[in-house]
Amino acid sequence: MNEIRFTVSKIPENNRDALIQHIRNSVHDYDAQLQIDIAVSEPFLWLTTRKGHFKLYYSKCRFIETDGRSLIFHCEGSILRKNGKISSILEKLPDRLFFRCNNSYIVNLNYINVIIPDGDRYSILLRTGEKLPLSRSRYQECLSALNI
Numbered sequence: 001m002n003e004i005r006f007t008v009s010k011i012p013e014n015n016r017d018a019l020i021q022h023i024r025n026s027v028h029d030y031d032a033q034l035q036i037d038i039a040v041s042e043p044f045l046w047l048t049t050r051k052g053h054f055k056l057y058y059s060k061c062r063f064i065e066t067d068g069r070s071l072i073f074h075c076e077g078s079i080l081r082k083n084g085k086i087s088s089i090l091e092k093l094p095d096r097l098f099f100r101c102n103n104s105y106i107v108n109l110n111y112i113n114v115i116i117p118d119g120d121r122y123s124i125l126l127r128t129g130e131k132l133p134l135s136r137s138r139y140q141e142c143l144s145a146l147n148i
Helices: 013-030 086-092 136-145
Strands: 044-049 052-057 061-067 070-075 078-083 098-102 105-108 112-118 121-126 131-134
Touching: 044 078, 052 070, 061 086, 086 098, 086 105, 098 131, 098 136, 105 131, 112 136, 121 136, 131 136
Parallel strands: none
Antiparallel strands: 044 052, 061 070, 061 105, 070 078, 098 105, 112 121, 121 131
16 A cells, blocks of 8 residues: 655745645645645634533534523524633633624624614624624624724
8 A cells, every 4th residue: 555644844834835736736646636625614613511522613603602600602403501701701702703892792793684773772693593682882892803
């Protein structure tokens, strides 16, 4: 059996694309029939719960709510629960994707469909039809986060 060996030391991030292209070219030079697929994975955060370790893909998480000392992650196809504080999870999430709309909720900006007045407050309607409260003090900040 023929082998291809690559020795990779610590590669600076700005050279990573060049290395991947070099590996692809080397493999194709070696054997035209051999295919290689090196893809960058979708960004995620590891969540550790009582039921195990889960990948929280940012694009799949609609919103996060707090219920006492628990965090509830509302994702496409699943709901995960873990102990923790909303402020500590917010620090781990990219602020270009997630926004704390209320003391009890963090919303994925990509899921926001419309912001509507709701009495003397505001509400966020998600593409899924779910409704989240938006505090008056965070209304302008939310508009800025959405580039409105």
